[in-house]
Amino acid sequence: MKVKVLELEKKLYDGEALKVLVPAVEGEMCLLPNHISIVTSLSAGRICIFRPDSDRPISIDVSGGICSFANNQAVFILE
Amino acid sequence: MANLKELRNKIGVVQSIRKVTSAMKLVAGVKLRKAEQKAFASREYSSELARILSELRSKCSNVNNELFVGRDEVNTELLIVFSSDRGLCGNFNYMINKEVQQILSDLHDKGKKVRLVCVGTKLFDIFKRLLNEDDEIVSFGDFYKGDNMFENSRKLVNDIIKDFSDKTVDRVSVIYTGYYSAMRHKIEQRSLIPVIEKETEDKTETIFEPSMDEVLQNVVSYNIGIQIYQAALDSVASEQSSRMTSMDNATRNADEMLSGLSVKYNRMRQYGITQELVEVISGAKAIEEG
Numbered sequence: 429m430k431v432k433v434l435e436l437e438k439k440l441y442d443g444e445a446l447k448v449l450v451p452a453v454e455g456e457m458c459l460l461p462n463h464i465s466i467v468t469s470l471s472a473g474r475i476c477i478f479r480p481d482s483d484r485p486i487s488i489d490v491s492g493g494i495c496s497f498a499n500n501q502a503v504f505i506l507e
Numbered sequence: 508m509a510n511l512k513e514l515r516n517k518i519g520v521v522q523s524i525r526k527v528t529s530a531m532k533l534v535a536g537v538k539l540r541k542a543e544q545k546a547f548a549s550r551e552y553s554s555e556l557a558r559i560l561s562e563l564r565s566k567c568s569n570v571n572n573e574l575f576v577g578r579d580e581v582n583t584e585l586l587i588v589f590s591s592d593r594g595l596c597g598n599f600n601y602m603i604n605k606e607v608q609q610i611l612s613d614l615h616d617k618g619k620k621v622r623l624v625c626v627g628t629k630l631f632d633i634f635k636r637l638l639n640e641d642d643e644i645v646s647f648g649d650f651y652k653g654d655n656m657f658e659n660s661r662k663l664v665n666d667i668i669k670d671f672s673d674k675t676v677d678r679v680s681v682i683y684t685g686y687y688s689a690m691r692h693k694i695e696q697r698s699l700i701p702v703i704e705k706e707t708e709d710k711t712e713t714i715f716e717p718s719m720d721e722v723l724q725n726v727v728s729y730n731i732g733i734q735i736y737q738a739a740l741d742s743v744a745s746e747q748s749s750r751m752t753s754m755d756n757a758t759r760n761a762d763e764m765l766s767g768l769s770v771k772y773n774r775m776r777q778y779g780i781t782q783e784l785v786e787v788i789s790g791a792k793a794i795e796e797g
Contacts, residue, residue, distance in 0.1 A: 434555060436733075437548040454716050465709070467563065468716035469725060494726055496559045499709050505556050507729070 429461040431477055433488055433504040440488055440506075441477060448502055449476040450495050465498040475504060511779065514772045521768065525761035531595065532754035539689070539747035546686050546740040553737040556730050561705035563723075566713055572720055574668070574727045577701025578677045583620040585667065585676040586610065587699075587735065588634070589683040589742035590627035592651055596746050597753030599684065600629050606694045607682060611637055622676055624663070626650045626739070651743060660736040668728055671700060679731070683738035684745035689752075692745040697738070699731045 433441040448459045451473025470493045477486045493506040621642045625631045631646045670676045679700040685693045715722045
């Protein structure tokens with residue numbers, strides 16, 4: 429699945445991922461490929477992106493925003 | 508030789524105008540580079556956000572959030588128009604004015620009331636004359652000043668949401684000059700309330716967390732702010748690029764004028780010298796013969 433993490437003036441991540449941990453408002457959740465479409469607000473926390481070509485996940489600290497997952501593509505719009 | 512002096516003055520004036528226009532061109536060029544960078548940097552962010560929303564709009568049919576789906580009955584339309592604070596930028600303001608005139612006359616024909624927020628002071632008086640008696644116009648001065656555009660956009664959003672929930676306005680759109688490259692700008696009108704549908708093949712159900720209404724309310728109002736901010740960035744970049752082009756043209760015109768004037772000046776000076784020479788020679792000849 430594809431993951432895009434966007435900040436207002438910067439693209440923080442754009443690429444493939446095996447799974448993503450998302451700090452959603454109702455608790456942390458894990459997005460895997462073929463997850464059902466979901467739109468959720470983010471709370472303060474950390475997004476962890478597990479990449480296919482590396483063992484070490486990328487983590488991005490966020491203070492808020494939204495996450496939308498549809499068509500095997502996750503887009504994070506950070507505030 | 509009064510005429511010669513006049514010409515010399517004229518050349519001086521054209522030269523100083525040329526200095527001003529070429530300096531303005533340089534300044535506009537620097538500002539354009541900055542503005543362009545900013546406009547492009549947030550372009551993906553704002554368009555992704557808009558895309559997510561419009562896809563949701565076509566997927567979710569059972570939503571009754573008014574900010575998202577709009578009202579059935581539209582009496583008053585709110586237009587946010589981005590013009591510039593300053594002049595000398597070619598046809599930038601003229602193009603916006605033309606587009607807004609068109610939109611206004613369409614709305615008036617349909618019997619709608621208009622509330623117009625004019626960002627940038629340049630076109631305020633012109634718009635004022637275009638409006639009907641029961642229309643309203645508000646000026647948002649100093650929008651572009653300093654680095655406050657983001658805060659100003661937020662302020663504007665609060666007013667818009669308040670107006671919308673008070674039912675003073677029923678539909679909101681923004682009119683601005685989209686910036687694509689230094690040579691390509693286009694006037695665009697984008698609807699903020701309601702969110703416009705976009706075709707998507709994916710019709711699967713979507714889960715909302717914490718709840719559909721809460722998420723949409725937040726995202727839509729956030730989106731309005733971002734779209735306004737992006738419109739302002741585009742507008743600033745277009746203004747600077749338009750100014751740069753027109754000042755470049757002005758400088759070139761001044762150059763052309765200067766070369767014409769200096770040819771004329773030299774010819775006139777030479778004419779004077781020849782005239783004097785002829786007088787001296789014919790005088791000398793007269794003395795010789797006498």
